[in-house]
Amino acid sequence: MSLCNRNLKMSAVVVVHGGAWAIPDDLAKASVDGVKAAACEGHSVLKRGGSALDAVEAAVRALEDNTVFNAGHGGTLNTEGEVELDAIIMDGRTLGNGAVSSAKNIAHPVTLARAVMEKTSHCMLTSRGANQFAESIGMATVPTETMVTEYERKEWEKHKNYVTGVMEDFNAQWAHDTVGAVAVDCSGNVACATSTGGIRNKMVGRVGDSPIIGSGGYADNLSGAVSCTGHGESILKVTLARLIISHIEQGKSVADSSQLSLQYMGNRVHGAGGAIVVSPSGQWAATFTTERMAWAAVDHDVLWFGLDPNQRSKEQLSN
Amino acid sequence: MLPAVVVHGGAGHIPKERAQNSTSGVSAAARAGYIVLKGGGSSMDAVVEAVTQLENNPSFNAGCGSVLNVKGEVEMDAFVMDWKTLATGAVSAVRDIANPTQLARLVMDKTSHACLTAEGAKQFARSMGVPEVPMESLITEYSRMRWRKNLAPDANPVECQMGKMGTVGAVAVDSEGVVACATSTGGMLNKMEGQVGDTPCIGQSSNIHGQIFPEGHSQAVMSILKLCQSAEAASDSALAYMKSRVDGLGGVVTVDPQGNWAARFSSRQMAWAAAQKDTLHYGLYTGEHFTQSIDEPH
Numbered sequence: 103m104s105l106c107n108r109n110l111k112m113s114a115v116v117v118v119h120g121g122a123w124a125i126p127d128d129l130a131k132a133s134v135d136g137v138k139a140a141a142c143e144g145h146s147v148l149k150r151g152g153s154a155l156d157a158v159e160a161a162v163r164a165l166e167d168n169t170v171f172n173a174g175h176g177g178t179l180n181t182e183g184e185v186e187l188d189a190i191i192m193d194g195r196t197l198g199n200g201a202v203s204s205a206k207n208i209a210h211p212v213t214l215a216r217a218v219m220e221k222t223s224h225c226m227l228t229s230r231g232a233n234q235f236a237e238s239i240g241m242a243t244v245p246t247e248t249m250v251t252e253y254e255r256k257e258w259e260k261h262k263n264y265v266t267g268v269m270e271d272f273n274a275q276w277a278h279d280t281v282g283a284v285a286v287d288c289s290g291n292v293a294c295a296t297s298t299g300g301i302r303n304k305m306v307g308r309v310g311d312s313p314i315i316g317s318g319g320y321a322d323n324l325s326g327a328v329s330c331t332g333h334g335e336s337i338l339k340v341t342l343a344r345l346i347i348s349h350i351e352q353g354k355s356v357a358d359s360s361q362l363s364l365q366y367m368g369n370r371v372h373g374a375g376g377a378i379v380v381s382p383s384g385q386w387a388a389t390f391t392t393e394r395m396a397w398a399a400v401d402h403d404v405l406w407f408g409l410d411p412n413q414r415s416k417e418q419l420s421n
Numbered sequence: 422m423l424p425a426v427v428v429h430g431g432a433g434h435i436p437k438e439r440a441q442n443s444t445s446g447v448s449a450a451a452r453a454g455y456i457v458l459k460g461g462g463s464s465m466d467a468v469v470e471a472v473t474q475l476e477n478n479p480s481f482n483a484g485c486g487s488v489l490n491v492k493g494e495v496e497m498d499a500f501v502m503d504w505k506t507l508a509t510g511a512v513s514a515v516r517d518i519a520n521p522t523q524l525a526r527l528v529m530d531k532t533s534h535a536c537l538t539a540e541g542a543k544q545f546a547r548s549m550g551v552p553e554v555p556m557e558s559l560i561t562e563y564s565r566m567r568w569r570k571n572l573a574p575d576a577n578p579v580e581c582q583m584g585k586m587g588t589v590g591a592v593a594v595d596s597e598g599v600v601a602c603a604t605s606t607g608g609m610l611n612k613m614e615g616q617v618g619d620t621p622c623i624g625q626s627s628n629i630h631g632q633i634f635p636e637g638h639s640q641a642v643m644s645i646l647k648l649c650q651s652a653e654a655a656s657d658s659a660l661a662y663m664k665s666r667v668d669g670l671g672g673v674v675t676v677d678p679q680g681n682w683a684a685r686f687s688s689r690q691m692a693w694a695a696a697q698k699d700t701l702h703y704g705l706y707t708g709e710h711f712t713q714s715i716d717e718p719h
Contacts, residue, residue: 197667203513203617204538224609224616228514229539231615307541308534309513314622335535338623339507371507 113384114288116144118161120171120396121279122331122376130409132170133279133396138407140164142419144283145400154285154293154327155193155216162189162212162295165281169251172279174209175244176251177299179258180306185249187211187299188313191219194292194321194382199225201313205232207243212297214241215313226313254302261303279396280312282319282329284380292327292382294319294343301334310334316344323382325350328360332367332375332392340367346377356381360389367391422680424458425697426451426593428471429684430481432672432691439563440705442480443692448703450474452715454593455696464593464601465503465526472499472522472603475589479561483589484519486561487607489568490614495559498617499525499605504678511536513617517553518546522605527551535623539615564607571611588618590674598678652677656685663687 120137144161148154166174177185189211190201200219203226208214214236218227227235233243280298287293296319298312311334312318318334320343321327328343337343342363349359356379367373368391376390378397388397388408398407405417430447454471458464476484487495499521500511510529512521513536527549528537537545547553570576588606595601608618652675663669664687672686674693684693684704694703699715 204541222613224613224618226617226622227613227615228617229541229615231514231539231613234614305532305534305537305541306544307537307539309511309536309538310534314536317623335533338535339509341623 113286113290114148115380115384115386115399115401116141116148116157116161116283116285117378117380117386117388117399118144118165118281118283118397119329119331119376119378119388120165120281122374122390122392122395123279124393125279125396125409129170130394130396134398134407134409136165136168136170137396137398138405140168140281140283141398141400141405141407144285145405145419148285148287151288153289154287154291155191157285157287158283158293158295158327159191159212159216161283161285162281162297163210165283166210166212166297171281172299173281173297174211174299175249176254177249178254178302178304179250180300180304180308181262182306183258184306185246185299186304186307187297188309188318189215189295189297190313190315190319191215191295192293192315192319192321192327193219194294194323194327197322199315201226201315202228202232203309203313204229204307205236207246207249208233208236208241209244209249210241212295215295215297217241225315228309229307258302280318280331282331282378284321284327284329284378284386286327286380286382286384290323290382292321292323292380294321294327294329296329296331311337311342314338316341319343320347322347326356326379326381328377328379330375330377331395332390333373336367336371336373337375339371339373342367342375342377346379350379350381355387356385357387357389360387364389364391422697423598424455424464424467424593424595425676425680425682425695426454426458426464426467426471426591427674427676427682427684427695428454428475428589428591428693429672429674430475430589430692432670432686432688434689435692435705439480440690440692442478444694444703444705446475446478446480447692447694448701450478450589450591451694451696451701451703454591455715458593458595462595464595464599465501467593467595468591468601468603469501469522469526471591471593472589472605473520475591476520476522476605479563481589482564482607483605484521484607485559486564487559488564488610489560490608490616491572491611492614493565493568494614495556495607496612496614496616497521497605497607499603500623501525501529501603502601502623503529504600509535509623511623512538512542514539514615515542515546517543517556517559518551519554519559522603524549524551525603538617567610576611592674592676592682594676594678594680600676600678652681652683653685656683660685660687
């Protein structure tokens with residue numbers, strides 16, 4: 103935890119997203135409420151002088167607890183009806199990173215990813231190895247019934263008979279409600295975190311972009327922090343997070359960098375998605391090429407949020 | 422200038438007694454990839470052929486000859502990418518198959534996913550009729566010896582990593598100017614079960630704007646990758662950045678769509694070989710660049 107004076111606190115920002123896809127109206131309010139609450143969680147950490155790393159972990163944990171999102175509790179099911187979770191966390195100060203892929207029945211994959219970063223000399227653990235590690239550090243597994251919602255079970259049944267995870271023409275209609283957060287703290291350190299249950303009816307062991315450094319997320323104090331959401335296979339092909347960072351390195355704004363990168367992904371591989379970005383100086387953006395993206399940010403005690411394109415609503419937070 | 426293939430057998434510290442096998446192994450793999458290209462095969466066919474040879478060669482840390490995880494088991498990662506379509510395929514922590522690169526290619530060609538891990542990867546292999554091989558057949562005396570040594574409480578894991586045979590890989594450009602890459606590895610010596618390094622992670626073991634192909638201490642490699650104008654400058658720049666930013670050493674093989682290639686490394690050695698215009702190029706120590714006719718026996 104870092105201490106800072108009033109002036110430095112001004113640049114602390116947190117941005118979160120709850121997935122870029124055609125969020126149906128019946129999930130819209132819950133999604134927006136969820137990201138707003140998570141942003142406020144992250145903001146509380148920053149406000150009391152916490153690090154960007156602590157803030158993104160707290161925000162993503164809140165989203166993992168919220169069953170409306172496809173991460174932790176509420177995760178989608180693979181083709182065999184199991185929950186397999188991916189997550190990444192990255193510290194822009196050291197470039198330290200930790201990730202898990204295909205971890206089963208963990209309530210907070212982002213915390214497990216952080217443990218990989220801080221308690222091992224590795225960057226990523228997968229599958230059984232990830233679960234063994236969780237056990238070794240006393241992280242409990244949660245029964246599948248507790249993690250899966252009725253809604254998800256019904257959707258899984260419905261889609262079971264279709265070809266698994268096929269990306270035909272436009273993949274924006276598939277649920278991509280990965281969650282993520284980026285933050286810059288009062289010391290100017292940036293961090294990112296992304297967490298997901300993957301795509302519904304994915305093959306057993308399918309790993310998407312979320313836990314892959316440079317694709318699902320990237321953080322570097324020299325440029326900024328990014329968390330991505332959308333069609334995983336497309337994000338991987340263009341290493342979306344790293345692409346956005348490269349544009350920032352070339353001097354473009356966070357908004358332009360995100361816009362250009364998402365457009366490239368659409369043109370080159372016909373993939374749609376979204377990204378949240380924050381720079382070390384506190385500039386931030388929430389951009390998407392899907393129909394909707396649930397996002398929220400807290401900046402200078404103002405809570406910003408949106409769902410539809412060009413929507414930017416705000417609420418003043420009480421001090 | 423076209424076609425061309427460049428392969429590497431690992432950046433690190435290769436003990437003297439293993440040096441000859443490393444250089445002859447990468448040379449044979451480069452030749453095999455080149456034959457595919459000259460016969461009109463695609464760059465993807467060429468890199469898969471070259472890396473398959475390295476996986477079958479017990480001298481390298483891929484397929485047979487893979488290092489062991491902390492439990493004494495073999496878990497392998499592999500990756501392929503086709504720059505024409507940006508199609509990719511990867512497997513991580515897969516067990517009991519001889520050629521993970523071929524399985525990675527099947528992920529790319531036969532599924533709508535980019536990566537399968539662990540048990541899921543194995544199930545997919547079964548569904549594709551890929552034969553299962555006993556784990557013992559992938560374990561060599563050398564890898565077992567190194568594993569045992571690294572179990573000692575005072576063993577220095579980083580030291581031991583640099584003393585191992587490295588990840589293998591290949592990049593190629595075919596007669597149509599299409600580039601492709603493939604990487605394969607048994608990972609880090611005595612890694613935790615389920616550890617995944619840079620190899621199957623797109624952007625770490627390969628790069629979309631050319632053919633950058635780093636290998637080396639995977640934690641460091643995972644953190645950065647950079648670009649420049651020429652293949653050589655880009656490689657040197659990336660390696661220097663990795664050293665200065667995260668104190669990591671490694672190696673890179675690169676080829677661009679015009680057939681310019683480079684094999685660069687910041688570690689003590691990297692076994693590499695390239696084939697272009699019927700000439701075989703190869704080296705092991707910094708500064709080495711030997712050439713001979715591709716038809717001459719190595």
